[in-house]
Amino acid sequence: MNQPRTRRQSQSGGLDWRRIGAAIALAAVAAVVILAVPFTALARAYGALPQAANFGGNTLIYGQRGVEIADLHPGGSSRIPVSFPQIAPIMRKAVVAVEDHSFWSAPSFDLGRIAQAAFYDVVHHSSSQGASTIPEQLGKLLYLHDNKSLTYKVKEILFGEELTAKLSRSTILDEYLNDVYFGEGARGIEAASLTYFGVHASQLNANQASLLAGLLPEPTYLDPFDNLAAARQRQQVVLAAMQKQGDLTSAQVTAIRAKAPPLAAQGGNNLNLAPYFVDEVESWLQNRYGSGYQNMGLRVQTSLNLNLNQDAQQLVDQTVAAGVYQHMTDGALVAEDPQNGQVLAWVGGAGANGPGGQIDMATTPRQPGSEFKLFNYSTALANHDITMATPVLDAPLTVATGGPGGGPYSVVDYEGHYAGVVQAQVALGNSLNVPAVRVELKTGVPDILTTARNMGVTTLTQPDSDYGPSLTLGAYPVPLWEMTQAGATFATQGVLHPTTYVLQVTDDQGKVIFRADPTPRRVLSTQVTYIMNTILSRNSNRLLAFGSDTPLVVSGHTVAIKTGTSTNFDDNTAVGWTPTVVVGDWVGNANDSPMYGGGVNGISGCATLWHDFIEDALSGVSNSWYPEPSGLTTQVIDGETDYFLSGTGTTTSVLGGGSTSPSPSPSISASPSASPSTSPTPSPSPIPTASGGAGP
Numbered sequence: 001m002n003q004p005r006t007r008r009q010s011q012s013g014g015l016d017w018r019r020i021g022a023a024i025a026l027a028a029v030a031a032v033v034i035l036a037v038p039f040t041a042l043a044r045a046y047g048a049l050p051q052a053a054n055f056g057g058n059t060l061i062y063g064q065r066g067v068e069i070a071d072l073h074p075g076g077s078s079r080i081p082v083s084f085p086q087i088a089p090i091m092r093k094a095v096v097a098v099e100d101h102s103f104w105s106a107p108s109f110d111l112g113r114i115a116q117a118a119f120y121d122v123v124h125h126s127s128s129q130g131a132s133t134i135p136e137q138l139g140k141l142l143y144l145h146d147n148k149s150l151t152y153k154v155k156e157i158l159f160g161e162e163l164t165a166k167l168s169r170s171t172i173l174d175e176y177l178n179d180v181y182f183g184e185g186a187r188g189i190e191a192a193s194l195t196y197f198g199v200h201a202s203q204l205n206a207n208q209a210s211l212l213a214g215l216l217p218e219p220t221y222l223d224p225f226d227n228l229a230a231a232r233q234r235q236q237v238v239l240a241a242m243q244k245q246g247d248l249t250s251a252q253v254t255a256i257r258a259k260a261p262p263l264a265a266q267g268g269n270n271l272n273l274a275p276y277f278v279d280e281v282e283s284w285l286q287n288r289y290g291s292g293y294q295n296m297g298l299r300v301q302t303s304l305n306l307n308l309n310q311d312a313q314q315l316v317d318q319t320v321a322a323g324v325y326q327h328m329t330d331g332a333l334v335a336e337d338p339q340n341g342q343v344l345a346w347v348g349g350a351g352a353n354g355p356g357g358q359i360d361m362a363t364t365p366r367q368p369g370s371e372f373k374l375f376n377y378s379t380a381l382a383n384h385d386i387t388m389a390t391p392v393l394d395a396p397l398t399v400a401t402g403g404p405g406g407g408p409y410s411v412v413d414y415e416g417h418y419a420g421v422v423q424a425q426v427a428l429g430n431s432l433n434v435p436a437v438r439v440e441l442k443t444g445v446p447d448i449l450t451t452a453r454n455m456g457v458t459t460l461t462q463p464d465s466d467y468g469p470s471l472t473l474g475a476y477p478v479p480l481w482e483m484t485q486a487g488a489t490f491a492t493q494g495v496l497h498p499t500t501y502v503l504q505v506t507d508d509q510g511k512v513i514f515r516a517d518p519t520p521r522r523v524l525s526t527q528v529t530y531i532m533n534t535i536l537s538r539n540s541n542r543l544l545a546f547g548s549d550t551p552l553v554v555s556g557h558t559v560a561i562k563t564g565t566s567t568n569f570d571d572n573t574a575v576g577w578t579p580t581v582v583v584g585d586w587v588g589n590a591n592d593s594p595m596y597g598g599g600v601n602g603i604s605g606c607a608t609l610w611h612d613f614i615e616d617a618l619s620g621v622s623n624s625w626y627p628e629p630s631g632l633t634t635q636v637i638d639g640e641t642d643y644f645l646s647g648t649g650t651t652t653s654v655l656g657g658g659s660t661s662p663s664p665s666p667s668i669s670a671s672p673s674a675s676p677s678t679s680p681t682p683s684p685s686p687i688p689t690a691s692g693g694a695g696p
Helices: 005-012 016-045 089-098 111-123 134-143 150-167 169-179 189-197 205-214 229-244 251-256 275-289 291-295 304-322 369-382 424-429 433-443 444-452 469-473 479-491 526-535 537-545 604-615
Strands: 060-062 070-074 299-302 330-337 344-347 391-394 398-399 409-411 420-422 500-506 512-515 560-565 573-578 583-587 630-636 641-647
Touching: 005 251, 005 512, 060 275, 060 291, 070 630, 089 134, 089 169, 089 229, 089 391, 134 150, 169 189, 189 205, 205 229, 205 251, 205 409, 275 291, 275 304, 275 344, 275 500, 291 398, 304 330, 304 344, 304 583, 304 604, 330 479, 330 604, 369 424, 369 433, 369 444, 369 469, 369 479, 369 526, 369 560, 369 573, 391 424, 409 433, 420 424, 424 433, 424 526, 424 537, 433 444, 433 469, 433 641, 444 469, 479 526, 479 537, 479 560, 479 573, 479 583, 500 604, 526 560, 526 630, 526 641, 560 604, 573 604, 583 604
Parallel strands: 060 299
Antiparallel strands: 060 070, 299 500, 330 344, 330 583, 391 420, 398 409, 500 512, 560 573, 573 583, 630 641
16 A cells, blocks of 8 residues: 655655746746846837826815815825925835835845745745835836736836836835825825824834834734734834834834834824815815815815814804703804905804704805895995984884785884884994884885895895895895805995905816906995994994993904894894904704794894904904095084985984984983874884894
8 A cells, every 4th residue: 555655755755846836936037037128128218107097195175374174085095195305204214124125226126036035935825925126016006906927027127117217216215105005095104194193294203104114015904903913013024124224223123112102093084173164165176176076186275264263163162052041052153354255264053963063054044134234224325315314213114015925014123112213323233123124115125135146145036026025134044154245345345355265276286276366346335334334333323222331342443243133033143344354153043943032132142152253353453443435424413423425414304204303312211312293102012023023
């Protein structure tokens, strides 16, 4: 019976096919190397490098002073190319030591390494010994698919040679480190540094760098989040190579071996410091560049002031938390530089986890309430229908249409009582509803709509005839950002600067592909806006409804402001400005449920939020206001200077009926001036409103 051969017999007797295979492999490798030289020369003659792979890159969003506020990339994929100086020297040394120790001086391919790897792979039935230099690895990344054929190796050598001939070694290493995959969806050293350690590639230390360099052969298996022990074991190989190269001392290696580098939170490479603003920028990017914008490597420069935006978010959160007992669950704030329309802060809600937190309430149309009176009074002044001193009757008013089913519409004041005859400036400053509707009836809804649209309100798109007398009371929804844009028009003395937040976009090659160039246009005269600014900054005009000591006053600064509260307390709004900043805000509920009336109004709701933010925004800014423009006449009435457009002046004719002598300055009283002889006696209680009521 034949006896089985022992292991010793199989090695010493007969043909050793492993050694024969290794010899054949070595011969093939030699042929590859010999052929690579003429192939390379031929490739250079014809410039034969194929189209390089495009790995894309994260789109990054920056705020003022170059502060990065968001890193956009598809889920599970991140790449942020950086320049050679932005990669820590120790990281470069770690990769060179373990991947290609003679990178800086040797040819792009290493015959000894190729032979050694081929022999190892044949003898051990393995394909673990790549033997590729860094130039070859870069050629493989850019131009080849992953397979192990001899043709593949020829091409790898050829492309490595070509890259070496065309690029400096530092450029090759930079491109390699930007393109190689480190696991966890991170392609390139910057994405890997942020993913694993939460630092930039320029900030890597020796412990971090050696761990990252060790991931390259098998980044999935060696993922330190899932298999730290294996990653640390591979790190020892890197450390030994670095010590041998003289990059680390024995003491440094010992210290690194003693303690693993702390890891960042898994999945933490998702920077977004201004979520609502970033959502708006992303919408803009998608509209302009399509759905792949996150992977285009764009660099987006915006106007956002991150410090102000974080302050705004904190104040919105605090205001909503304090208003929970009035059934307030959400808020929003937008701030702009009125001189150019650039957004400084954009907060669309009180956090993603709150009710309606996923909805950007800065872009969602809401009833502006009495804020809309800005358009009403501006139009009436421009048309010479009123002056700031025109007496207007504040008394019960019912108009023929505008109510339910097109029937009568009864207008009431928020306070529940009427002031009799007041100057137009007092009516606007105290946000009295009945005088506003009387002004609207005189001026006409079409003209008011034209003013609002010219000042940037885009949501009022229905035919003019569809809007009733409740228009001036803010019954028709308008987004907060558009009301803020309109406020900025007063801050620039009548010039509309379209709201702008994306200032410039560059592509992945650094080429500017977009630069903002908004076109400002005059929509109100300097004289009209000066009168409006005077009315809305004069504290004496607010005494009836608000009193003297309110958040509408900012210590050390002259400010103009208009508040608004919509029907049933669904919305509370404010917009106010100086020559250097305009701020609009809103509080309420995204689901349209009302807040508790009596607890929330123009003062207790948005005015406090507005005051706290604009006070912070104006910190360190000198007080400034507007010089009186030419084209106005003046008259001192009860110690205050009133301003009139040419061709207008004081009158004793009351808008609403009757006549009166000029009213004295208002005081804190329910009736600051006498009723006209022909007007109804002011009612002590309001007539129930049919629709579209508004408060201060």
